[in-house]
Each structure stands twice: as structure tokens, then as C-alpha cells.
Amino acid sequence: MKRSSTDNAQFQKLLAELASHPQLQCLKNIPQHKGNTTFAHCISVAQRAYHFAGKWHMKVDTGSLVRGAMLHDFYLYDTETMPYSDYRHSLIHPKLALQNAEKIFTLNSRERNIILSHMWPIPGAPLPRSREAWLVCLADKLCAWEEMHRPRYTS
Ligand SMILES: [Fe+2]
Ligand SMILES: [Fe+2]
Incomplete structure (x- = not known):
């Protein structure tokens, strides 16, 4: 399925709208992956x-993909200060992200699954059940790996 410039504009608009939400702006204060936010x-x-969906000609619900991706780590704490192990964080934070997200947004079942399943395949994580959930799950791993291995420059 070929993507039009209208599709791309819709993605950018949805992303910008969600990114400018005051509660999501708070994520700028939450460190993640060694110097990233x-x-x-x-x-x-x-x-x-979204890039993978276009590259692989996958028809997706762009709104759900954007909401799921932007809210998948909406857990609102610095992992350096958490009172439990990294593994426990890996299991718990999708549930916390969903709880926090549902205080602000009305999410559909696909969006809830995108958030809850993004840590798959760690034991205990639910299976991604939509194209959007699989894409966010994959994109999350690639982005996290790149962020953790990005060279740091100090002045
Ligand atoms: Fe996460
Ligand atoms: Fe993530």
C-alpha cells in the first residue's frame, strides 16, 4: 500500500498534537537510556x-500507532530512583504506563495492547495482537538499543 503525502501529514499532525500535550511534555524531565529522555x-x-509500516506496505491505524508509541513508556519516574530491580521494572512499567495514560486519555483495546505488550518477549509480557503493536514492539527495541549505544561526547 503506497503512502500518500496526506498520510504523512496526518501522522505528523497526530504526533505533534500528542507531543504538545502538557502531561506528555513532562516526559522531557524523565531520563531514559543514558542521557536520553x-x-x-x-x-x-x-x-x-510509522517508517516501518510504510517500508513494509502495512496498512495501520495511524492514530492508534501514534498513541500507543507515545504512551508506551508513560511511567513517569527515573529508573535510577526506582525501589525495585531492572527486571521488575521491565515487567511493571507497561502496566503503570497504561494506568497513567488512562487517567488522561480514552484508549481503545488496540492501544492498550500496544502499551502492555511492548516488552514482549520477556516472560510475563502479553503478546502484541495487532500490526501496530508489533511495529511499536520492534521499534522500541531498536530505538532503545541505539540510545544505549550512542557515543557520548563531553566538552
Ligand atoms: Fe518500555
Ligand atoms: Fe520504550
């Missing part, structure tokens, strides 16, 4: 997932 990570995941 959760806000920047979520933007990267949304862009990467």
Missing part, C-alpha cells in the same frame, strides 16, 4: 514504527 525516546519509537 523518555519524551525523545517515545517520539523516536513513533517515527520508527
Whole structure:
């Protein structure tokens, strides 16, 4: 399925609308992956997932893809200060992200699954059940790996 400039404009509009939401702006204060922010990570995941959908000619619900990607890590704490292990964080944070997201937004079942399943295949994580969820799950891993391995320059 060939993507039109209208599709791309719709994606950019949806992303910009959600990114400018005051509650999501708070993610700029949450560090993630060694010097990155959760806000920047979520933007990267949304862009990467949308890019893959176009590259692989996949028909997706762009609104759900953007909401799922932007809210998948909406857990609102610095992992350096959390009182539990990294593994426990890996299991818990999708549920916290969903709880926080549902205080602000009305999400459909696809969007809820995108958030809850993004840590698949770690044991205990639910299976992604839509094209959008698979794309966000894959994009999240690639973005996280790149963010953690990006060279750091100090002045
Ligand atoms: Fe996550
Ligand atoms: Fe993530």
C-alpha cells in the first residue's frame, strides 16, 4: 500500500498534537537510556514504527500507532530512583504506563495492547495482537538499543 503525502501529514499532525500535550511534555524531565529522555525516546519509537509500516506496505491505524508509541513508556519516574530491580521494572512499567495514560486519555483495546505488550518477549509480557503493536514492539527495541549505544561526547 503506497503512502500518500496526506498520510504523512496526518501522522505528523497526530504526533505533534500528542507531543504538545502538557502531561506528555513532562516526559522531557524523565531520563531514559543514558542521557536520553523518555519524551525523545517515545517520539523516536513513533517515527520508527510509522517508517516501518510504510517500508513494509502495512496498512495501520495511524492514530492508534501514534498513541500507543507515545504512551508506551508513560511511567513517569527515573529508573535510577526506582525501589525495585531492572527486571521488575521491565515487567511493571507497561502496566503503570497504561494506568497513567488512562487517567488522561480514552484508549481503545488496540492501544492498550500496544502499551502492555511492548516488552514482549520477556516472560510475563502479553503478546502484541495487532500490526501496530508489533511495529511499536520492534521499534522500541531498536530505538532503545541505539540510545544505549550512542557515543557520548563531553566538552
Ligand atoms: Fe518500555
Ligand atoms: Fe520504550
